[in-house]
Amino acid sequence: xxxxxxxxxxxxxxxxxxxxxxxxxxxxxxxxxxxxxxxxxxxxxxxxxxxxxxxxxxxxxxxxxxxxxxxxxxxxxxxxxxxxxxxxxxxxxxxxxxxxxxxxxxxxxxxxxxxxxxxxxxxxxxxxx
Numbered sequence: 001x002x003x004x005x006x007x008x009x010x011x012x013x014x015x016x017x018x019x020x021x022x023x024x025x026x027x028x029x030x031x032x033x034x035x036x037x038x039x040x041x042x043x044x045x046x047x048x049x050x051x052x053x054x055x056x057x058x059x060x061x062x063x064x065x066x067x068x069x070x071x072x073x074x075x076x077x078x079x080x081x082x083x084x085x086x087x088x089x090x091x092x093x094x095x096x097x098x099x100x101x102x103x104x105x106x107x108x109x110x111x112x113x114x115x116x117x118x119x120x121x122x123x124x125x126x127x128x129x
Contacts, residue, residue, distance in 0.1 A: 006032075006061065006062065007031065007033045007034070007059065007060065007061045007074075007078070008033065008034040008035070008036065008046070008058075008059070008060040008061075009022070009025070009033055009034070009035045009036075009057065009058070009059055009060075009071065009074075009075055010036055010037075010038050010041065010046070010048075010053060010057060010058040010059075010060065011035070011036075011037060011038065011057045012037065012038055012039075012053075012054070012057075013036075013037020013038065013039045013040065014037070014039060015110055015111075017106075017110045017113045017114070018057070018110065019037075020114075022035055025075050025078075025079065028079040028080060028083060029075075029078050029079055030078060030079060030080050030084075031078040033075075033078055038050075038053040038054070046058070046060050046065070047065065048065070052067070055067075055068075055107070056068035056071070056103070056107060057071040057072065058071050059071035059074040059075060061074065068100065068103045068104075068107070069090065069096070069099040069100045069102070069103035070091060070096075072087075072090070072099070072103060073087045073088075073090045073091040073096075073099065074087065074091075075087065076088075076090065077091075
């Protein structure tokens with residue numbers, strides 16, 4: 001029996017691109033991580049607001065929360081080689097700065113990326129109005 005997860009990855013379950021990324025992570029993760037769509041949890045349980053969860057992915061680890069590109073970095077570090085190395089590098093300055101820019105671009109454009117669902121495209125249009 002696997003030990004209960006100590007870490008949680010929160011993502012947008014209505015976004016096909018986000019869901020595809022989570023599926024990729026699940027196939028490669030070497031850690032027991034609870035992976036949940038934001039639509040199925042109470043944000044206050046994790047010390048977050050709904051607005052924070054709608055803006056970016058979250059990696060919750062004990063008392064420490066990592067958002068956006070840092071959540072992606074943590075997820076990659078939970079995977080086997082070479083992805084754990086990539087995750088580590090993306091969390092080191094100056095690479096962290098580039099990862100932040102890339103994450104913001106992907107988050108803004110996720111409704112246009114491969115694998116999107118109609119709900120994600122709707123949310124993208126609503127954010128741009």
